Amino acid sequence: MNLVATAVLFLSLAGAMATLYAMDHERWNSAAQESLYLRSPKVLRRLSLGYTGLLADIYWTRAVQYFGEQHHANSGDFRLLAPLLEVTTELDPKLLPAYQFGANFLAPKPPSGAGLPGAALELMLYGVAHNPDQWRLYYNLGFLYYIEFKDYAKAAEAFRQGAALPVTNEFMPILAARMAQHAGEFDTARMLWMTTYQSIKEPRIRENAVEHLLALQVDEEVTQLEHVVAKYREQFGRLPGSMSDLEHAGFIRGMPADPKGHPYQLMADGRIEVADPKDLYFITKGLPPGTAPPQPPIEPPATTDSK
Protein backbone atom coordinates (compact mmCIF):
# COMPACT_ATOMS: atom_id res chain seq x y z
CA MET A 1 0.00 0.00 0.00
CA ASN A 2 2.85 2.35 0.89
CA LEU A 3 4.48 1.64 -2.44
CA VAL A 4 1.30 2.49 -4.30
CA ALA A 5 0.84 5.70 -2.30
CA THR A 6 4.46 6.74 -2.96
CA ALA A 7 4.09 6.00 -6.66
CA VAL A 8 0.84 8.00 -6.85
CA LEU A 9 2.49 10.88 -4.97
CA PHE A 10 5.44 11.16 -7.33
CA LEU A 11 3.39 10.57 -10.47
CA SER A 12 0.85 13.20 -9.44
CA LEU A 13 3.63 15.66 -8.65
CA ALA A 14 5.31 15.06 -12.02
CA GLY A 15 1.93 15.33 -13.78
CA ALA A 16 1.06 18.58 -12.02
CA MET A 17 4.44 20.08 -12.91
CA ALA A 18 4.10 18.99 -16.55
CA THR A 19 0.61 20.51 -16.73
CA LEU A 20 1.89 23.77 -15.26
CA TYR A 21 4.75 23.82 -17.75
CA ALA A 22 2.29 23.31 -20.62
CA MET A 23 0.09 26.14 -19.29
CA ASP A 24 3.09 28.47 -19.00
CA HIS A 25 4.11 27.60 -22.53
CA GLU A 26 0.62 28.44 -23.84
CA ARG A 27 0.67 31.76 -22.01
CA TRP A 28 4.12 32.59 -23.35
CA ASN A 29 2.96 32.27 -26.92
CA SER A 30 -0.22 34.21 -26.44
CA ALA A 31 0.32 37.87 -25.66
CA ALA A 32 -3.42 38.40 -26.05
CA GLN A 33 -3.98 36.67 -22.72
CA GLU A 34 -2.15 39.45 -20.88
CA SER A 35 -4.65 41.52 -19.01
CA LEU A 36 -4.91 44.02 -16.22
CA TYR A 37 -8.05 43.22 -14.28
CA LEU A 38 -7.93 46.18 -11.93
CA ARG A 39 -6.97 49.47 -13.57
CA SER A 40 -8.30 51.85 -10.94
CA PRO A 41 -5.57 52.95 -8.52
CA LYS A 42 -8.29 54.21 -6.15
CA VAL A 43 -9.89 50.75 -5.90
CA LEU A 44 -6.49 49.11 -5.53
CA ARG A 45 -5.52 51.62 -2.84
CA ARG A 46 -8.60 50.65 -0.81
CA LEU A 47 -8.14 46.94 -1.41
CA SER A 48 -4.56 47.21 -0.17
CA LEU A 49 -5.79 48.24 3.32
CA GLY A 50 -3.09 50.88 3.44
CA TYR A 51 -0.25 48.55 2.41
CA THR A 52 0.14 50.54 -0.82
CA GLY A 53 3.93 50.40 -0.86
CA LEU A 54 3.99 46.63 -1.29
CA LEU A 55 1.26 46.73 -3.94
CA ALA A 56 3.18 49.43 -5.86
CA ASP A 57 6.33 47.27 -5.73
CA ILE A 58 4.33 44.34 -7.09
CA TYR A 59 2.88 46.43 -9.92
CA TRP A 60 6.31 47.87 -10.75
CA THR A 61 7.74 44.34 -10.91
CA ARG A 62 4.81 43.38 -13.17
CA ALA A 63 5.57 46.36 -15.42
CA VAL A 64 9.25 45.33 -15.66
CA GLN A 65 8.35 41.73 -16.41
CA TYR A 66 5.65 42.73 -18.90
CA PHE A 67 8.04 45.02 -20.77
CA GLY A 68 10.74 42.32 -20.73
CA GLU A 69 8.36 39.68 -22.10
CA GLN A 70 6.90 41.83 -24.86
CA HIS A 71 10.36 43.10 -25.77
CA HIS A 72 11.73 39.56 -25.86
CA ALA A 73 8.77 38.29 -27.89
CA ASN A 74 9.27 41.29 -30.23
CA SER A 75 5.49 41.63 -30.24
CA GLY A 76 5.43 45.44 -30.47
CA ASP A 77 2.29 45.34 -28.32
CA PHE A 78 2.87 47.35 -25.15
CA ARG A 79 -0.71 48.43 -24.47
CA LEU A 80 -0.60 47.41 -20.78
CA LEU A 81 2.67 49.18 -20.03
CA ALA A 82 1.28 52.69 -19.52
CA PRO A 83 -1.65 51.50 -17.31
CA LEU A 84 0.73 49.35 -15.22
CA LEU A 85 3.02 52.33 -14.68
CA GLU A 86 0.06 54.58 -13.93
CA VAL A 87 -1.23 52.19 -11.25
CA THR A 88 2.29 51.80 -9.82
CA THR A 89 2.95 55.52 -9.50
CA GLU A 90 -0.49 56.38 -8.20
CA LEU A 91 -0.14 53.72 -5.49
CA ASP A 92 3.30 55.04 -4.58
CA PRO A 93 4.02 58.47 -6.10
CA LYS A 94 7.51 58.36 -4.57
CA LEU A 95 8.64 55.23 -6.40
CA LEU A 96 11.36 56.98 -8.41
CA PRO A 97 12.57 53.95 -10.44
CA ALA A 98 9.08 53.65 -11.94
CA TYR A 99 9.45 57.12 -13.49
CA GLN A 100 13.13 56.88 -14.41
CA PHE A 101 13.00 53.46 -16.04
CA GLY A 102 9.30 53.56 -16.94
CA ALA A 103 9.82 56.57 -19.22
CA ASN A 104 12.80 54.74 -20.69
CA PHE A 105 10.54 51.77 -21.50
CA LEU A 106 7.72 53.90 -22.89
CA ALA A 107 9.44 56.53 -25.04
CA PRO A 108 11.95 54.91 -27.44
CA LYS A 109 10.65 53.54 -30.72
CA PRO A 110 10.28 49.73 -30.99
CA PRO A 111 12.20 47.47 -30.67
CA SER A 112 14.03 49.40 -27.91
CA GLY A 113 10.83 50.68 -26.31
CA ALA A 114 7.09 50.97 -26.63
CA GLY A 115 7.17 54.04 -28.90
CA LEU A 116 4.85 56.02 -26.62
CA PRO A 117 6.69 59.28 -25.92
CA GLY A 118 3.42 61.04 -25.00
CA ALA A 119 2.73 58.50 -22.25
CA ALA A 120 6.35 58.79 -21.08
CA LEU A 121 6.00 62.57 -20.86
CA GLU A 122 2.75 62.26 -18.89
CA LEU A 123 4.46 59.85 -16.48
CA MET A 124 7.47 62.15 -15.99
CA LEU A 125 5.31 65.24 -15.43
CA TYR A 126 3.31 63.32 -12.79
CA GLY A 127 6.60 62.23 -11.18
CA VAL A 128 8.02 65.77 -11.10
CA ALA A 129 4.75 67.14 -9.68
CA HIS A 130 4.87 64.62 -6.81
CA ASN A 131 8.63 64.72 -6.22
CA PRO A 132 9.65 68.32 -6.87
CA ASP A 133 12.86 67.90 -4.85
CA GLN A 134 14.35 65.11 -7.02
CA TRP A 135 16.87 66.41 -9.58
CA ARG A 136 16.96 63.01 -11.30
CA LEU A 137 13.36 63.39 -12.42
CA TYR A 138 14.04 66.85 -13.90
CA TYR A 139 17.05 65.31 -15.60
CA ASN A 140 14.90 62.50 -17.06
CA LEU A 141 12.26 65.03 -18.12
CA GLY A 142 14.87 67.20 -19.87
CA PHE A 143 16.36 64.10 -21.47
CA LEU A 144 12.92 63.13 -22.77
CA TYR A 145 12.21 66.59 -24.20
CA TYR A 146 15.62 66.61 -25.87
CA ILE A 147 15.81 63.07 -27.26
CA GLU A 148 12.18 62.34 -28.12
CA PHE A 149 10.62 65.75 -28.78
CA LYS A 150 13.65 67.86 -29.82
CA ASP A 151 12.06 70.59 -27.69
CA TYR A 152 15.16 72.48 -26.60
CA ALA A 153 13.31 75.23 -24.72
CA LYS A 154 11.40 72.79 -22.49
CA ALA A 155 14.49 70.61 -22.04
CA ALA A 156 16.47 73.68 -20.94
CA GLU A 157 13.71 74.64 -18.51
CA ALA A 158 13.63 71.12 -16.99
CA PHE A 159 17.43 71.06 -16.55
CA ARG A 160 17.35 74.59 -15.14
CA GLN A 161 14.72 73.64 -12.53
CA GLY A 162 16.73 70.55 -11.59
CA ALA A 163 19.91 72.61 -11.34
CA ALA A 164 18.24 75.03 -8.91
CA LEU A 165 17.52 72.29 -6.33
CA PRO A 166 19.61 72.14 -3.14
CA VAL A 167 20.73 68.59 -4.02
CA THR A 168 21.57 68.32 -7.71
CA ASN A 169 24.15 67.12 -10.22
CA GLU A 170 27.08 69.21 -11.44
CA PHE A 171 26.11 68.69 -15.10
CA MET A 172 22.59 70.06 -14.70
CA PRO A 173 23.39 73.80 -15.10
CA ILE A 174 25.72 73.03 -18.03
CA LEU A 175 23.02 70.94 -19.71
CA ALA A 176 20.52 73.75 -19.18
CA ALA A 177 22.89 76.23 -20.85
CA ARG A 178 23.66 73.91 -23.76
CA MET A 179 19.99 73.24 -24.41
CA ALA A 180 19.30 76.97 -24.40
CA GLN A 181 22.03 77.50 -27.00
CA HIS A 182 21.38 74.34 -29.07
CA ALA A 183 25.14 73.98 -28.95
CA GLY A 184 27.47 71.03 -29.50
CA GLU A 185 25.15 68.12 -30.20
CA PHE A 186 27.81 65.48 -29.55
CA ASP A 187 29.02 67.09 -26.33
CA THR A 188 25.47 67.54 -25.07
CA ALA A 189 24.51 63.96 -25.84
CA ARG A 190 27.75 62.74 -24.25
CA MET A 191 27.03 64.73 -21.11
CA LEU A 192 23.51 63.30 -20.92
CA TRP A 193 24.71 59.72 -21.16
CA MET A 194 27.57 60.41 -18.72
CA THR A 195 25.05 61.73 -16.19
CA THR A 196 22.92 58.63 -16.72
CA TYR A 197 25.96 56.42 -16.17
CA GLN A 198 27.03 58.25 -13.03
CA SER A 199 23.63 58.60 -11.41
CA ILE A 200 22.19 55.11 -11.91
CA LYS A 201 23.40 51.92 -10.24
CA GLU A 202 21.37 49.45 -12.33
CA PRO A 203 24.02 47.50 -14.34
CA ARG A 204 21.87 47.06 -17.48
CA ILE A 205 21.15 50.78 -17.73
CA ARG A 206 24.82 51.59 -17.12
CA GLU A 207 25.86 49.15 -19.88
CA ASN A 208 23.34 50.82 -22.16
CA ALA A 209 24.81 54.24 -21.33
CA VAL A 210 28.32 52.94 -22.06
CA GLU A 211 27.18 51.60 -25.46
CA HIS A 212 25.60 54.97 -26.26
CA LEU A 213 28.80 56.76 -25.25
CA LEU A 214 30.86 54.48 -27.49
CA ALA A 215 28.39 55.04 -30.34
CA LEU A 216 28.68 58.79 -29.88
CA GLN A 217 32.46 58.50 -30.03
CA VAL A 218 32.22 56.53 -33.30
CA ASP A 219 29.70 59.00 -34.79
CA GLU A 220 31.92 61.92 -33.88
CA GLU A 221 35.14 60.28 -35.15
CA VAL A 222 33.55 59.16 -38.42
CA THR A 223 32.21 62.70 -38.95
CA GLN A 224 35.67 64.17 -38.30
CA LEU A 225 37.40 61.64 -40.59
CA GLU A 226 34.95 62.29 -43.40
CA HIS A 227 35.61 65.98 -42.94
CA VAL A 228 39.35 65.27 -43.23
CA VAL A 229 38.76 63.23 -46.42
CA ALA A 230 36.81 66.20 -47.88
CA LYS A 231 39.72 68.53 -47.04
CA TYR A 232 42.20 66.13 -48.69
CA ARG A 233 40.03 66.08 -51.81
CA GLU A 234 39.92 69.87 -51.83
CA GLN A 235 43.69 70.09 -51.54
CA PHE A 236 44.73 67.31 -53.93
CA GLY A 237 41.74 67.19 -56.29
CA ARG A 238 41.21 63.46 -55.67
CA LEU A 239 40.10 61.11 -52.91
CA PRO A 240 42.77 59.48 -50.72
CA GLY A 241 43.43 55.86 -51.63
CA SER A 242 44.00 54.78 -48.04
CA MET A 243 44.33 56.04 -44.51
CA SER A 244 48.11 56.15 -45.08
CA ASP A 245 47.58 58.89 -47.68
CA LEU A 246 45.86 60.99 -45.03
CA GLU A 247 48.68 60.27 -42.60
CA HIS A 248 51.43 61.13 -45.12
CA ALA A 249 49.63 64.37 -45.99
CA GLY A 250 49.70 65.25 -42.28
CA PHE A 251 45.91 65.26 -41.79
CA ILE A 252 45.93 62.47 -39.19
CA ARG A 253 48.44 60.88 -36.87
CA GLY A 254 48.60 57.09 -36.92
CA MET A 255 45.82 54.71 -37.94
CA PRO A 256 42.52 55.78 -36.36
CA ALA A 257 40.61 52.94 -34.72
CA ASP A 258 37.09 52.62 -33.29
CA PRO A 259 36.58 52.13 -29.51
CA LYS A 260 36.72 48.34 -29.96
CA GLY A 261 40.22 48.67 -31.47
CA HIS A 262 39.33 47.94 -35.11
CA PRO A 263 40.83 50.44 -37.63
CA TYR A 264 38.30 52.61 -39.50
CA GLN A 265 37.91 51.67 -43.16
CA LEU A 266 38.23 54.26 -45.93
CA MET A 267 35.85 53.30 -48.72
CA ALA A 268 36.38 53.96 -52.43
CA ASP A 269 33.75 56.73 -52.45
CA GLY A 270 35.46 58.55 -49.57
CA ARG A 271 33.08 57.37 -46.85
CA ILE A 272 34.38 56.03 -43.56
CA GLU A 273 33.04 52.72 -42.29
CA VAL A 274 33.60 50.75 -39.11
CA ALA A 275 35.18 47.31 -39.54
CA ASP A 276 32.46 45.41 -37.67
CA PRO A 277 29.12 47.28 -37.40
CA LYS A 278 27.56 44.46 -35.32
CA ASP A 279 30.09 45.15 -32.58
CA LEU A 280 29.02 48.76 -32.04
CA TYR A 281 25.40 49.25 -31.03
CA PHE A 282 23.43 52.46 -31.70
CA ILE A 283 25.97 53.96 -34.15
CA THR A 284 24.37 56.07 -36.87
CA LYS A 285 27.52 56.80 -38.86
CA GLY A 286 30.22 54.57 -40.34
CA LEU A 287 27.64 52.01 -41.45
CA PRO A 288 27.39 50.47 -44.95
CA PRO A 289 24.68 52.29 -46.96
CA GLY A 290 21.14 51.13 -46.13
CA THR A 291 22.18 49.48 -42.86
CA ALA A 292 20.02 50.21 -39.81
CA PRO A 293 21.79 51.17 -36.56
CA PRO A 294 22.68 47.89 -34.83
CA GLN A 295 20.74 47.13 -31.65
CA PRO A 296 21.96 45.10 -28.67
CA PRO A 297 20.67 41.53 -28.47
CA ILE A 298 17.39 41.16 -26.58
CA GLU A 299 17.86 39.35 -23.31
CA PRO A 300 15.08 37.12 -22.02
CA PRO A 301 13.22 38.47 -18.98
CA ALA A 302 14.17 37.19 -15.54
CA THR A 303 10.99 35.13 -15.25
CA THR A 304 8.40 34.03 -17.75
CA ASP A 305 5.25 34.89 -15.82
CA SER A 306 4.17 38.47 -15.31
CA LYS A 307 0.74 37.72 -13.91
Next chain:
Amino acid sequence: MNSRVGYVAFNTFREAVRDRVLYNLIAFVLLLSGAAILVGEVSIDIERLVVVNLGLTAVSLFGVVIAILIGIGLVSKEIDKRTLYTVLSRPVRRWEFVVGKFFGLTGTLVVNTFFMALGVLLALLYVAHKFEKMDAWVLVALYFIVLQFLIVCALALFFSSFSTPLMSAVFTFALFVIGSLSDDLRGFARITHGTAGGLATAIAYLVPNFSALNVINQVAHGDAVPGRLILYNTIYGLLYSAMAISGAVLIFQRRDLK
Protein backbone atom coordinates in the same frame (compact mmCIF):
# COMPACT_ATOMS: atom_id res chain seq x y z
CA MET B 1 2.02 45.51 38.74
CA ASN B 2 -0.41 43.64 40.93
CA SER B 3 1.22 40.25 41.65
CA ARG B 4 -1.90 38.28 40.66
CA VAL B 5 -2.05 40.14 37.33
CA GLY B 6 1.65 39.38 36.87
CA TYR B 7 1.06 35.71 37.65
CA VAL B 8 -1.77 35.44 35.11
CA ALA B 9 0.34 37.37 32.56
CA PHE B 10 3.33 35.09 33.07
CA ASN B 11 1.26 31.93 32.70
CA THR B 12 -0.55 33.30 29.66
CA PHE B 13 2.79 34.11 28.06
CA ARG B 14 4.17 30.67 28.91
CA GLU B 15 1.13 28.97 27.43
CA ALA B 16 1.03 31.16 24.31
CA VAL B 17 4.66 30.62 23.36
CA ARG B 18 4.05 26.88 23.40
CA ASP B 19 1.57 27.20 20.54
CA ARG B 20 3.18 25.70 17.43
CA VAL B 21 0.89 27.64 15.10
CA LEU B 22 2.70 30.81 16.12
CA TYR B 23 6.05 29.34 15.17
CA ASN B 24 4.70 28.39 11.76
CA LEU B 25 3.42 31.92 11.20
CA ILE B 26 6.74 33.45 12.29
CA ALA B 27 8.60 31.02 10.02
CA PHE B 28 6.36 32.11 7.16
CA VAL B 29 7.20 35.77 7.78
CA LEU B 30 10.92 34.93 7.83
CA LEU B 31 10.49 33.05 4.54
CA LEU B 32 8.69 36.04 3.02
CA SER B 33 11.49 38.36 4.16
CA GLY B 34 13.96 36.04 2.42
CA ALA B 35 11.74 35.93 -0.67
CA ALA B 36 11.74 39.73 -0.76
CA ILE B 37 15.42 39.54 -1.72
CA LEU B 38 14.50 37.46 -4.77
CA VAL B 39 11.55 39.69 -5.69
CA GLY B 40 13.88 42.70 -5.62
CA GLU B 41 16.16 40.96 -8.08
CA VAL B 42 13.50 40.37 -10.74
CA SER B 43 12.50 44.02 -10.59
CA ILE B 44 14.62 47.14 -11.16
CA ASP B 45 16.18 49.32 -8.49
CA ILE B 46 13.74 48.53 -5.67
CA GLU B 47 15.65 45.87 -3.70
CA ARG B 48 15.59 47.83 -0.45
CA LEU B 49 12.02 49.01 -0.98
CA VAL B 50 10.76 45.46 -1.53
CA VAL B 51 12.54 44.13 1.55
CA VAL B 52 11.07 46.86 3.76
CA ASN B 53 7.61 46.86 2.18
CA LEU B 54 7.19 43.10 1.94
CA GLY B 55 8.94 42.39 5.23
CA LEU B 56 7.01 44.92 7.31
CA THR B 57 3.69 44.13 5.59
CA ALA B 58 4.23 40.44 6.37
CA VAL B 59 5.10 41.24 10.00
CA SER B 60 2.01 43.44 10.27
CA LEU B 61 -0.51 41.10 8.61
CA PHE B 62 0.76 37.86 10.15
CA GLY B 63 1.10 39.59 13.49
CA VAL B 64 -2.53 40.67 13.28
CA VAL B 65 -3.50 37.04 12.58
CA ILE B 66 -1.40 35.94 15.58
CA ALA B 67 -2.95 38.66 17.78
CA ILE B 68 -6.46 37.54 16.78
CA LEU B 69 -5.68 33.84 17.21
CA ILE B 70 -4.28 34.24 20.70
CA GLY B 71 -6.74 36.93 21.74
CA ILE B 72 -9.98 35.10 20.94
CA GLY B 73 -9.31 32.25 23.34
CA LEU B 74 -9.85 34.29 26.51
CA VAL B 75 -12.81 32.41 27.91
CA SER B 76 -13.49 29.53 25.57
CA LYS B 77 -10.05 27.93 25.90
CA GLU B 78 -10.06 28.32 29.65
CA ILE B 79 -13.53 26.80 29.87
CA ASP B 80 -12.58 23.95 27.53
CA LYS B 81 -9.58 23.13 29.66
CA ARG B 82 -11.52 23.76 32.88
CA THR B 83 -8.70 26.01 34.04
CA LEU B 84 -10.87 29.12 34.31
CA TYR B 85 -12.73 27.77 37.34
CA THR B 86 -9.47 26.81 39.02
CA VAL B 87 -8.09 30.31 38.52
CA LEU B 88 -11.24 32.17 39.55
CA SER B 89 -11.81 29.96 42.60
CA ARG B 90 -8.54 31.36 43.93
CA PRO B 91 -8.27 34.94 45.14
CA VAL B 92 -8.01 36.25 41.57
CA ARG B 93 -10.52 38.89 40.59
CA ARG B 94 -12.05 38.77 37.16
CA TRP B 95 -10.54 42.07 36.10
CA GLU B 96 -7.14 40.78 37.18
CA PHE B 97 -7.67 37.74 35.00
CA VAL B 98 -8.53 39.85 31.92
CA VAL B 99 -5.76 42.40 32.45
CA GLY B 100 -3.23 39.64 33.19
CA LYS B 101 -4.29 37.86 30.02
CA PHE B 102 -3.81 41.04 28.03
CA PHE B 103 -0.33 41.66 29.41
CA GLY B 104 0.67 38.03 28.82
CA LEU B 105 -0.55 38.14 25.23
CA THR B 106 1.13 41.50 24.69
CA GLY B 107 4.41 39.99 25.88
CA THR B 108 3.96 37.12 23.44
CA LEU B 109 3.29 39.54 20.58
CA VAL B 110 6.33 41.64 21.42
CA VAL B 111 8.57 38.57 21.46
CA ASN B 112 7.07 37.33 18.17
CA THR B 113 7.55 40.74 16.59
CA PHE B 114 11.14 40.80 17.75
CA PHE B 115 11.93 37.58 15.88
CA MET B 116 9.99 38.62 12.78
CA ALA B 117 11.71 42.03 12.79
CA LEU B 118 15.07 40.32 13.10
CA GLY B 119 14.34 38.48 9.84
CA VAL B 120 13.41 41.72 8.08
CA LEU B 121 16.51 43.53 9.35
CA LEU B 122 18.78 40.65 8.30
CA ALA B 123 17.23 40.69 4.81
CA LEU B 124 17.76 44.46 4.71
CA LEU B 125 21.39 44.03 5.74
CA TYR B 126 21.81 41.40 3.03
CA VAL B 127 20.61 43.69 0.21
CA ALA B 128 22.12 46.96 1.47
CA HIS B 129 25.34 45.42 2.97
CA LYS B 130 25.18 47.94 5.80
CA PHE B 131 22.63 49.80 7.89
CA GLU B 132 22.11 53.46 7.15
CA LYS B 133 20.74 56.27 9.27
CA MET B 134 17.36 56.11 7.54
CA ASP B 135 16.97 52.45 8.55
CA ALA B 136 16.26 53.68 12.08
CA TRP B 137 12.79 54.67 10.83
CA VAL B 138 12.12 50.99 10.11
CA LEU B 139 12.29 50.49 13.89
CA VAL B 140 9.68 53.23 14.33
CA ALA B 141 7.43 51.45 11.80
CA LEU B 142 7.91 48.23 13.81
CA TYR B 143 6.99 50.07 16.99
CA PHE B 144 3.77 51.27 15.34
CA ILE B 145 3.09 47.69 14.24
CA VAL B 146 3.41 46.57 17.87
CA LEU B 147 0.91 49.29 18.85
CA GLN B 148 -1.39 47.95 16.14
CA PHE B 149 -1.08 44.45 17.67
CA LEU B 150 -1.96 45.81 21.11
CA ILE B 151 -5.19 47.29 19.77
CA VAL B 152 -6.08 44.15 17.77
CA CYS B 153 -5.30 41.89 20.74
CA ALA B 154 -7.36 44.09 23.08
CA LEU B 155 -10.27 44.01 20.62
CA ALA B 156 -10.01 40.21 20.29
CA LEU B 157 -10.10 39.95 24.09
CA PHE B 158 -13.09 42.31 24.19
CA PHE B 159 -15.11 40.27 21.70
CA SER B 160 -14.10 36.98 23.25
CA SER B 161 -15.46 38.16 26.60
CA PHE B 162 -19.01 37.72 25.28
CA SER B 163 -18.78 35.80 21.99
CA THR B 164 -17.59 32.53 20.52
CA PRO B 165 -13.99 32.28 19.24
CA LEU B 166 -15.12 32.18 15.61
CA MET B 167 -17.36 35.22 15.90
CA SER B 168 -14.70 37.06 17.92
CA ALA B 169 -12.21 36.44 15.13
CA VAL B 170 -14.70 37.67 12.51
CA PHE B 171 -15.57 40.81 14.51
CA THR B 172 -11.93 41.64 15.20
CA PHE B 173 -10.82 41.09 11.63
CA ALA B 174 -13.75 43.17 10.34
CA LEU B 175 -12.73 46.01 12.66
CA PHE B 176 -9.14 45.66 11.48
CA VAL B 177 -10.29 46.07 7.85
CA ILE B 178 -12.56 49.02 8.69
CA GLY B 179 -9.85 50.60 10.84
CA SER B 180 -7.34 50.26 8.01
CA LEU B 181 -9.72 52.32 5.87
CA SER B 182 -10.37 54.87 8.61
CA ASP B 183 -8.83 57.70 6.57
CA ASP B 184 -11.40 57.11 3.84
CA LEU B 185 -14.12 56.85 6.46
CA ARG B 186 -13.21 60.23 7.93
CA GLY B 187 -13.00 61.70 4.43
CA PHE B 188 -16.50 60.38 3.75
CA ALA B 189 -17.72 61.82 7.06
CA ARG B 190 -16.33 65.25 6.13
CA ILE B 191 -18.34 65.43 2.91
CA THR B 192 -21.56 64.05 4.42
CA HIS B 193 -24.01 66.38 6.18
CA GLY B 194 -26.97 66.05 8.53
CA THR B 195 -27.72 62.93 10.57
CA ALA B 196 -25.81 60.71 8.18
CA GLY B 197 -22.81 63.01 8.52
CA GLY B 198 -23.01 62.90 12.32
CA LEU B 199 -23.32 59.12 12.27
CA ALA B 200 -20.43 58.74 9.83
CA THR B 201 -18.26 61.04 11.97
CA ALA B 202 -19.13 59.08 15.12
CA ILE B 203 -18.26 55.77 13.45
CA ALA B 204 -15.09 57.23 11.93
CA TYR B 205 -13.86 58.26 15.37
CA LEU B 206 -15.05 55.13 17.13
CA VAL B 207 -13.35 52.52 14.94
CA PRO B 208 -9.63 52.02 15.56
CA ASN B 209 -7.44 54.22 13.37
CA PHE B 210 -4.95 51.80 11.86
CA SER B 211 -4.16 54.16 8.96
CA ALA B 212 -2.01 56.41 11.12
CA LEU B 213 -0.15 53.39 12.47
CA ASN B 214 0.86 52.30 8.97
CA VAL B 215 4.02 54.19 7.96
CA ILE B 216 5.58 51.26 6.11
CA ASN B 217 5.76 52.94 2.70
CA GLN B 218 7.07 56.14 4.24
CA VAL B 219 9.98 54.42 5.99
CA ALA B 220 10.65 52.25 2.94
CA HIS B 221 11.54 55.49 1.14
CA GLY B 222 13.70 56.54 4.09
CA ASP B 223 11.36 59.38 5.03
CA ALA B 224 11.38 60.54 8.64
CA VAL B 225 8.42 59.93 10.93
CA PRO B 226 7.51 63.12 12.84
CA GLY B 227 8.07 62.94 16.59
CA ARG B 228 4.56 64.22 17.23
CA LEU B 229 3.10 61.31 15.25
CA ILE B 230 5.10 58.88 17.41
CA LEU B 231 3.73 60.59 20.53
CA TYR B 232 0.13 60.72 19.28
CA ASN B 233 0.19 57.12 18.07
CA THR B 234 1.63 55.94 21.41
CA ILE B 235 -1.07 57.76 23.36
CA TYR B 236 -3.78 56.61 20.95
CA GLY B 237 -2.64 52.97 20.95
CA LEU B 238 -2.50 52.79 24.74
CA LEU B 239 -5.81 54.59 25.25
CA TYR B 240 -7.68 52.51 22.65
CA SER B 241 -6.29 49.26 24.10
CA ALA B 242 -7.23 50.43 27.61
CA MET B 243 -10.74 51.23 26.37
CA ALA B 244 -11.18 47.78 24.80
CA ILE B 245 -9.77 46.01 27.85
CA SER B 246 -12.05 48.04 30.15
CA GLY B 247 -15.00 46.95 28.01
CA ALA B 248 -13.83 43.34 28.24
CA VAL B 249 -13.54 43.65 32.05
CA LEU B 250 -17.02 45.17 32.36
CA ILE B 251 -18.62 42.39 30.33
CA PHE B 252 -16.55 39.63 31.88
CA GLN B 253 -17.47 40.82 35.40
CA ARG B 254 -21.14 40.30 34.62
CA ARG B 255 -20.82 37.16 32.60
CA ASP B 256 -22.38 34.03 33.97
CA LEU B 257 -19.68 31.39 33.66
CA LYS B 258 -21.73 28.42 34.84
